Amino acid sequence: MAKVLVVDDDTQLLRMVGMILERGSHLPILESDPLHALKRIRDEQPGVVVLDVMMPDLSGHELCAQIRASEELAQLPVLMLTARSQSVDREEALSSGADAFLSKPVLPADLMETIDRLLSSMHAPENEGAGGLVISLFSLRGGVGRTTLAANLAAALRRTSRQEVCLIDLSPSGGQVVMHLRLKTRSTWGDLPSVNQLDWPALKEHLLMHQSGMRVLAAPRQPQLPNAPSAELTTAVLALTRRMARFTVIDLPAVMSPAVRVALEQSDVVLHVVTPEVVSVQIARHTTQAVLSSELQVKQKVYVLNQVAPEAQLSSGAVENGLRAQMAFQIGYDPNQSRALGQGVPLSLTPASSTLPSVTRRLAQVLWQRAVATSEPAAP
16 A cells, blocks of 8 residues: 655645545545654655645755655655746755655646656566556447446556556447546547557556546547457557556457457456346357357456346346356446446445445455465465
8 A cells, every 4th residue: 555645734735635645546644744744754654755845834845855864764755746837946846855846736637647656666676577467348248337347446456456557448439438437538549659659658648547546548539440449559558558557457349359359368357247138148158159169268257247227137046047157246236326427436436335336346356366466476
């Protein structure tokens, strides 16, 4: 868990920054008296410190200089916030020892982006080459709640792991992830450079930042050709996110395109989403048979039973009999989902204890334990 200590004499702003950090899956530690800040830093041992510049008794510049003068705290990342945005203010903040500088009023996405970058820079050698998990949510039947589950799972993984999580929408017909998260589509996978020019900085420029701190590769708003994105581009994107993010969650469209085939083969876990209705079960059974008879190599596939209507047409037992397989996870109808859509905050990030957030949080815990286990060195 990343602790972030925020020092600001403005208690209202202090609370606001704390709320942003909580939504970004970090643990805020708030301090309004700069004279107490050094003791709080030593006691709490935060991963990043956020300092206001203009404070009584001790300015942010002076406090930063004290941090840098301490041998035990000298490497601690410091972010400076100031109401002034002139270049001289930036230079003064950096010269006092700050690692980054943001002007007030600070946007939540900018704050989370900067804090995550500072945390990543501290832990980059440790995580380099670790290789993250890729999880795809799949169904050739529309209306099964696949995008809802993808958004909630990605958000739950971000909160559980406190590490880099990428949510990718591969739909060629106008993706819905941005609508679920209420993000502005300033860039999509349709804007990515060619494969031979694509690296992590180039990809990162096209990733949207959600208030939770997870990154989103959006689908174009206008419908694309059914074979878009290409298999080559999909392969390149997944290679980058696997290397740079602990988790990549893919919302796959209901079509067996080249990109979907690549994602299915590249995924460590494929969550096949089914609803308790006859048509959904039939399509899922035929899809499974088609995948088994093709050359697709799927590492691990599990079924998720997701009830999207108040009344279920089939019982869970009937669904399992129809598929000749057990449901790894079952999610009942959740009436809270409509409100969550209007707010752009996945239920898994709220205190709600209803079925959808409860199951996605449990699934996130399972995947996080798997990620930790695979990253631990083998016993001698």
